[in-house]
Structure formats: structure tokens, C-alpha cells
Amino acid sequence: xxxxxxxxxxxxxxxxxxxxxxxxxxxxxxxxxxxxxxxxxxxxxxxxxxxxxxxxxxxxxxxxxxxxxxxxxxxxxxxxxxxxxxxxxxxxxxxxxxxxxxxxxxxxxxxxxxxxxxxxxxxxxxxxxxxxxxxxxxxxxxxxxxxxxxxxxxxxxxxxxxxxxxxxxxxxxxxxxxxxxxxxxxxxxxxxxxxxxxxxxxxxxxxxxxxxxxxxxxxxxxxxxxxxxxxxxxxxxxxxxxxxxxxxxxxxxxxxxxxxxxxxxxxxxxxxxxxxxxxxxxxxxxxxxxxxxxxxxxxxxxxxxxxxxxxxxxxxxxxxxxxxxxxxxxxxxxxxx
Numbered sequence: 238x239x240x241x242x243x244x245x246x247x248x249x250x251x252x253x254x255x256x257x258x259x260x261x262x263x264x265x266x267x268x269x270x271x272x273x274x275x276x277x278x279x280x281x282x283x284x285x286x287x288x289x290x291x292x293x294x295x296x297x298x299x300x301x302x303x304x305x306x307x308x309x310x311x312x313x314x315x316x317x318x319x320x321x322x323x324x325x326x327x328x329x330x331x332x333x334x335x336x337x338x339x340x341x342x343x344x345x346x347x348x349x350x351x352x353x354x355x356x357x358x359x360x361x362x363x364x365x366x367x368x369x370x371x372x373x374x375x376x377x378x379x380x381x382x383x384x385x386x387x388x389x390x391x392x393x394x395x396x397x398x399x400x401x402x403x404x405x406x407x408x409x410x411x412x413x414x415x416x417x418x419x420x421x422x423x424x425x426x427x428x429x430x431x432x433x434x435x436x437x438x439x440x441x442x443x444x445x446x447x448x449x450x451x452x453x454x455x456x457x458x459x460x461x462x463x464x465x466x467x468x469x470x471x472x473x474x475x476x477x478x479x480x481x482x483x484x485x486x487x488x489x490x491x492x493x494x495x496x497x498x499x500x501x502x503x504x505x506x507x508x509x510x511x512x513x514x515x516x517x518x519x520x521x522x523x524x525x526x527x528x529x530x531x532x533x534x535x536x537x538x539x540x541x542x543x544x545x546x547x548x549x550x551x552x553x554x555x556x557x558x559x560x561x562x563x564x565x566x567x568x569x570x571x572x573x574x
Contacts, residue, residue, distance in 0.1 A: 406471030
């Protein structure tokens, strides 16, 4: 059994994309119990590995990854990992981690009924995506938006007893982040494959090495750009909720927010240029960086109650991505997916 092969199936490098929006919530709520936070980190990391592994196994079993020319190196295609063993590990693992997360919610939640109900909805939407919608419809982004939103909402009700106005903007921001990853970035990555693809439907093409985007695809910039405004609105209401924030904290938060908002917009422009030399590896680098920077924007919420968590989570995110990309793919920023 290949450990590295399983890490590739789990897409272990991208675990922070599941961990970060969840771990920010208890920090916003003022939780300082390190054991509690580490437990949540471990549980959400395993949840990411098992859920992404579930998608990998099902895509292979249905034949999509076997036909994908960019996935010839995947461990289920090369024989590095036995498909039956992978299915056992991931299905038992997914069942186990879901059970543990439900127990975690029941023990810790302010509103356990709403936390578990939201989590159940998220799981069903995740299954709908994994079980076929990811390859057969251009509306595949809808269950992914729901998965991200309801997962975040479930953990919101672990630490808060009502969905405040800043909670509304925060959970919506997470939904926008994950929706764009499928609606645009995933379609750009896979538009040369046989699966249902929005880029092909809207007329994207490569001519003489140049990627040509039609106006509707350029306008999908608007699917991600509102993120900077939803975060800003959430920050405004969160600061009013916390109250008594020092002037220095305000300045640090504004500088951080503005800097990462500009970075998000910069990478969005790079991904939506209507004509550019098509280099799939460069596109993957831009996607990976844009995704991570979008999550970094959410760290703005940490300045009022957990400012020291900002550099810790930045270092964790960058270090994790670089380390696991190196182990899995031999790269630093760009995953070979």
C-alpha cells in the first residue's frame, strides 16, 4: 500500500481549504481551548481527505479519470493503489469521520439540532456531486455551493446560537469561494475532457496555442468578485458585535483586508483575460494561488478577538500546501490534478 498514493487520492495538499473556514468560527467566538481547536483541526482535516477521496474513487470507478489524459499519473490508474483497498479505506473512513463529527457537534454545539441538520444537508449535497453530478451537468457548482455553505453553517451553530448578520455574510462568503472553484476554475481545468463543461458550452476554445474566452466567461468574474464585498459587510457587522476594538486593531484589519482584496482581484483578472497563451500548468498555479488567497481574506475576521491566529494560519496554510505538493507531486504551488 502506497502512502503517497493515498495522499494523492485524498488530495491531501488542499486540506486547508476545508479546515480554514471552519476553524475561524470558534476563533471568532473567542474559543481559546487549544485542545478543542486541535481536535477540530484533526477532524476537519480527515473529513477533507475522506470526502475528496470519495470523489476520486467514484470518478475512477465510473471511468472518467481513466479517460482523462491529465490523470494518467493518478495512483488508481497506475496501479500504485488497489481500487478495492481504496474503496474500503475511504468508505469506512468517511463513515467513521462523519460519526465523530456528529458526536463533536452534539457534545459542543450551542444549537445541536441546527448544527447536525445543516451538516446532514451538506453531506447529501456532497454525495449528489460525487455520485455523478460532477461530470454530467454544467450545474455541478450548485451542490458544491450548498456543501460549502451548509458545512460552514453547521459549525456556526456549534459556536453561536443564532445566525447573526455577520454570520450570514461569513457563511455566504465561504459559499462564494467554493462555488467559483467549480463554476469557473474546475471548468477551465477540465474543458478539454469529455465531461459536461461550461467552457465548451459557452464557446471557449484554444487556437494556435491561444485560449479564447467568450464574453459570458469573462463576465463570470462577477461570480467571485462579490467576495470582497461580502467579507467587508461581514467585518463591519462583526466589529459592531464585538465592540470596544482599538484603533490599532482597526488599522491592521483594514490594511490586511485591502491588501488581500487586491490580490484576489489581481488573480481574478489573470484567470479572466479573454485572450492569453494557454499553458495549463500556469493556469493551475493561478487557480491554486487565487483559491488560497481568497481564504486568506477570511482571516480579516480574526483581528478583533484572535489577531495572533492570523500569522499562525497563514504559515500553516502556505507550509501545508508547499509540503504536501512537494510530497505528492514534486511541485510547490501547482498540484498535478
